[in-house]
Amino acid sequence: MRALAGLYLQQFKTTMAMMFQYRAMLAIWMLGQVLEPLIYLIVWSAVSTGAGGSVGSYTTRDFAGYFVVLMLVNQFSYTWIMYDFEYRVREGLLSFALLKPVHPIHSDIADNVSSKLITLPAMVLIAIVLAFAFHASISPQPWAILVFIPVLLMAFMVRFLLEWTLALVAFWTTRVSAINQSYFVLMLFLSGQIAPLTLLPQPVQVIADLLPFRWVIGFPVELLLGKLSPVDALIGLGAQAAWIIVGYVLLRIVWKAGTKVYSAVGA
Amino acid sequence: MNFFRLLGAYFVVSFMGEVAYRVNFFVQLFQTFLNLVVSLGGLAVIFSYTDKLGGWGPQEILALVGVYFLVGGLIGLVIQPGMEAFIESVRDGTLDFTLIRPEDSQLLVSIGRIDIWKLIDILLGLGIMTWALIMLGQKVGLMQAGMFVLALAAGGVIIYCFFLILATLSFWFVRIENILVIFQSMYEAGRWPVSLYPAWLRYGLTFVVPIAFATTIPAEALTNRLNLQTLLGAVGAALVLLVISRIVWRVGLRHYSGASA
Amino acid sequence: MMQPPPAIHIKDLRKVFTVSQQDSGARAALQGLVKRRTIQVAAVDGISFDLEPGEIVGFLGPNGAGKTTTLKMLSGLLHPTSGEVKVLGYIPWKREKSFLRQITLVMGQRNQLVWDIPAIHSFELNRAVYRIPPDIYRSTLDELTELLELKPLLNKPVRNLSLGERMKCEIAAGLLHRPTVVFLDEPTIGLDVTMQRRIRSFIAEYNQRFGATVLLTSHYMADVEALCRRVVVIHHGKLLFDGDLSALVQNFTDHKTIVVRLEDCQADLKEYGEVISCEDNQFTLRVPKAETARVTERLLADLPVIDLLVEDPPIEEVIERVFAQEKP
Incomplete structure (x- = not known):
């Protein structure tokens, strides 16, 4: 356990050193993370204004709040492992990872957590500015704020486990970018990044309930916006917990199968 | 004509290379389909709550989405892959192999990698445009078609120059492949008419990241709302950028050959 | 007294790959979309040899002879199709942690150092990964720094190092945990003669100091002559020769x-x-x-x-x- 802590500390230092090398890159990357929700914020504000100030249960100011919070939640739960894995397999870096006496997932966890810690302050600042600029209304009850923290952490865990598992597809095929993009397109639509899910047709909402996407983005956002009842929050937490279990089991199975394939075919 | 000969040669090579990864063909097909579903689904959701967006009706926005797919396909077909390959080659030094070839290096770099599956997006974009025009019940006259083609060409050139100038920065800065990744999320903005956005963003999407030229202006030509001044402005901007990007490329190349051992 | 068990034991080792074939021409390419012809290729085709602890053995063969495939099977990256492999008594492909802690694989054409930051960060990372106690890490690092003259290199971003300098750091990173079995795949490839000599003498020194078993592939015969009394030669995945270097000369000329x-x-x-x-x-x-x-x-x-x-x-x-x- 202590050795693992040492590993995390070291990985954190390495990530810091790399981030420092690429400050400009980091800034550009964050700009992208901001822009997408901003576009939908503007589109929905226009729709809402055109429709007389509200759409469904969302006022124009609610939309602003929704997409500003979404930006933060997405930033917090986002991983780029799927792109990275393809690169690792292509460059033969995975061989080095497999030669190490530590499961490679640990360095990825440490890497993701530390890069989030580094970018979070800037994102919070941007979110505050945007919230004022678009007159966002965010009005959670105190309990929702308390629940929001573990919900956010669990959202990250769900996404991390599922995306790490999906990244392992690189073991079977070295060109996975199309699969990655398909995943992100689904994520875009069914997580609530295009529109609050309650505005979508009923059948789509049912599908979204059954898939993990809404629980990692839409649910935390609605919670902080004050749109959910305590019962809704409990259901969401349950769904997150279930997906963490599913993700963990899948990861174990796929990792085992993947390394087997890798050691049969080589790189 | 040399350009088309080279382009053809690279095209054949990437076609052969890609066919070896047949899974990618089906995955790309699936992915384009998903992308379409999201686009149309998004439009359907939005237009179930309103009937005009930034002054554009649903069929007009659909025509814009067609242009969006078409131009996105062009970017993904040759511009972006070529520039990504170029940035990589600066990083690992294999650019030298390109530079010793007896051909214009900018040309070689620009068509250096082709992602043939993006042809699917181009075809789909044309299909959506046609569908939208039929739904609009609009007859496309020769004048209008000409304006559209001209606007599209200008937009394509502007986007190409924009990519090239960004990619050329890799001569000075170590790692900028993310700049191109950013363009993808910026390009999302092109799904919607720029008139929708607040002024500062509208200017940004026109003059900083020239997405308006790539999608909104050709779509305006298609839906009969483009005036001649804007079109001439776009063509002028394309020509100016072509010259600027050429100069930046030359300067960058000189810097590169001066700095590397 | 009993013989110590061999550090490396290989018997009738085979590795068969399935390779898909693509003919040239658009028609064949299109056909490839639907149906793919495959053939079976034996990269390693029934080789056997043992290495005693502390031995340095040269592993020779032309390109494509199966050297790297064998090294990958020995280090546990590849699963053999058939035959027996044991390294330090472990079965490599099980990739047990205690096994991985005792071996290293250094490849001259691939690097494990993080490209954009100074090598010392990658070293520290390996310290954590291999759980090297601080005092041992210190002394090993000092020793390696001295032997390989790394001092001026450690704090420069890896991408700014020359090929030779990078290789020295690469080797150091691979040896920080003092592995007892060392696989070196073309460690001197592309380096100038002086640098080759330096790395060669370092390998000899490391072998002496730590009694490590070393299996070395190289295209430079000078490496082999300087380091290895014994050589194993393979070609087309089959063993051609196993014995003293001098006997090789006697046999083949x-x-x-x-x-x-x-x-x-x-x-x-x-x-x-x-x-x-x-x-x-x-x-x-x-x-x-x-x-x-x-x-x-x-x-x-x-x-x-x-x-x-x-x-x-x-x-x-x-x-x-x-x-x-x-x-x-």
Whole structure:
């Protein structure tokens, strides 16, 4: 356990050193993370204004709040492992990872957590500015704020486990970018990044309930916006917990199968 | 004509290379389909709550989405892959192999990698445009078609120059492949008419990241709302950028050959 | 006393890959979309050898002979198709942590160091990964820094290092945990002669100090000559030779080289053997092994010889012949 802590500390230092090398890159990357929700914020504000100030249960100011919070939640739960894995397999870096006496997932966890810690302050600042600029209304009850923290952490865990598992597809095929993009397109639509899910047709909402996407983005956002009842929050937490279990089991199975394939075919 | 000969040669090579990864063909097909579903689904959701967006009706926005797919396909077909390959080659030094070839290096770099599956997006974009025009019940006259083609060409050139100038920065800065990744999320903005956005963003999407030229202006030509001044402005901007990007490329190349051992 | 168990044990090792085939031409390419022809290729085809603890063995073969595949099976990256592999008593592909902590694989053409930051960060990372106690880490690092002269390199971003400098850091990163079995795949590839020599003497030094078992592949015979008494030669996945380097020369050459110094280059020595060169009045002759004694005698009797030397042909030449004829 202590050795693992040492590993995390070291990985954190390495990530810091790399981030420092690429400050400009980091800034550009964050700009992208901001822009997408901003576009939908503007589109929905226009729709809402055109429709007389509200759409469904969302006022124009609610939309602003929704997409500003979404930006933060997405930033917090986002991983780029799927792109990275393809690169690792292509460059033969995975061989080095497999030669190490530590499961490679640990360095990825440490890497993701530390890069989030580094970018979070800037994102919070941007979110505050945007919230004022678009007159966002965010009005959670105190309990929702308390629940929001573990919900956010669990959202990250769900996404991390599922995306790490999906990244392992690189073991079977070295060109996975199309699969990655398909995943992100689904994520875009069914997580609530295009529109609050309650505005979508009923059948789509049912599908979204059954898939993990809404629980990692839409649910935390609605919670902080004050749109959910305590019962809704409990259901969401349950769904997150279930997906963490599913993700963990899948990861174990796929990792085992993947390394087997890798050691049969080589790189 | 040399350009088309080279382009053809690279095209054949990437076609052969890609066919070896047949899974990618089906995955790309699936992915384009998903992308379409999201686009149309998004439009359907939005237009179930309103009937005009930034002054554009649903069929007009659909025509814009067609242009969006078409131009996105062009970017993904040759511009972006070529520039990504170029940035990589600066990083690992294999650019030298390109530079010793007896051909214009900018040309070689620009068509250096082709992602043939993006042809699917181009075809789909044309299909959506046609569908939208039929739904609009609009007859496309020769004048209008000409304006559209001209606007599209200008937009394509502007986007190409924009990519090239960004990619050329890799001569000075170590790692900028993310700049191109950013363009993808910026390009999302092109799904919607720029008139929708607040002024500062509208200017940004026109003059900083020239997405308006790539999608909104050709779509305006298609839906009969483009005036001649804007079109001439776009063509002028394309020509100016072509010259600027050429100069930046030359300067960058000189810097590169001066700095590397 | 009992023999210690071998550090590396391989028996009838085979690795078969399925390779897909694509013919040229658009038609064939299109057909490839639907149906793919595949063939089975045995990269390693039934080889056996043992390495004693502390041995340095040269592992030779032309490109594509199966060297890297074998090394990957030994380090646990590849699962053998059939046969037996044991390293330090472990079965490599199970990739047990205690096994991984005792081995290293350094590849001259791939790097594990994080490209954009100084090597010392990658070292620290390996310290954490291999759980190297701080004091041992310190002393190993100091030792490696001294032996490989790393001091000025450690704090520069890896991408700014030259190939040779990067290789030194790469080797150091691979040895920080003091592995007892070291696999080196072309560690000197692309380096200049001075750097090759430095790395060579370092490998010898490391082997001595830590009693590590080293299996080394290299295209540079100078590496092999300097480091390895024993060599294992494979070709087309099959074992061609396993034994002393000198025995390799004996087995695979039917010629010797005679170097004769005369007063000038005028003389015609064709009747004594194949004349390879004459520089500075010094002839180099190639003579069948069986006739060496007779030819030497005749040369001394017939000509005003100033100096005469009988040598084995250079190792490069021997290896070339081994690969060319495939079978002894």
